[in-house]
Amino acid sequence: WAVVTAGLSALGPWLGVLILAPVLTLHSSLQHEIIHGHPTDRQEVNDLLGFPALGLFVPYLRYRATHLAHHRDPILTDPHDDPESNFLDPAEWARLPGWYRRLLLANNTVLGRLVLGPALGLTRFYAQDLRAALRGDRQIVLAYLHHLAGCAPVLAWLVWWQAPLIPYLVACYLALSILRIRTFLEHRADPTPRARSVIVEDHGPLAWLFLFNNYHAVHHAHPQLPWYRLRRAFEAQRALVLRRNGGYRYASYGEVIGRYLLRRKDPVPHPLMRP
Secondary structure (H helix, E strand, C coil): CHHHHHHHHHCCHHHHHHHHHHHHHHHHHHHHHHHCCCCCCCHHHHHHHHHCCCCCCCCHHHHHHHHHHHHCHHCCCCCCCCCCCCCCCCCHHHHHHHHHHHHHCCCCCCCHHCCCCHHHHHHHHHHHHHHHHHHCHHHHHHHHHHHHHHHHHHHHHHHHHHCHHHHHHHHHHHHHHHHHHCCCEEECCCCCCHHHEECCCCHHHHHHHHCCCHHHHHHHHCEEEEHHHHHHHHHHHHHHHHHHHHCCEECCCCHHHHHHHCCCCCECCCCCCCC
């Protein structure tokens, strides 16, 4: 990150964007590992590694709080209790204007998730946090102050090296887009909680950028297991994992993209909730 940003003007801003986007994706994956207690056994040390807000858009402490809440498996995909759910309550869906429904339907394709996903997700995320802050939630206010402190050294570095800000923001958005490939179908609506998390048997560049979080059913079963053990843990008990998660599995991200690039996988209203 430091080398690319220092040479952003020399590289040309748009070549720099193409290099920076996967670097920022990898940093977000590192933050996910930090949340789960890696790479050291002292969380305060780990949190220092997640402090610089390289991706600018997502406050680390809010990501940590919402992600740990998401790891209560009985509430996975519940639009009221799971902060990372991609579903809406059918009653909320019924109240939405038609133009917004069309955006959300488009967002349930891979292409829509790449283009619209970061904007829609961040808008909803910020709106919910703003409402909570206005109700007096001091922890959210402190999380955003922490985030501003984490943005300051990043922005100072960019200014020092005269790195153009607009291309850097584009790279931040593209990094969130890449991450949407991972989260596109991580969880499905299923009556059995352990059958809600996917296995994508991919070993390529995307799996590496996601620090093998594509073995997501294993990650939810063993959230403290470090990224470099996930694939081995899956392969050691492949049949058992797939039996427990109801066979919710894809061979690769190529299969996911090919199948759902322009086709919706899921409805937006939660299919297991009554209108």
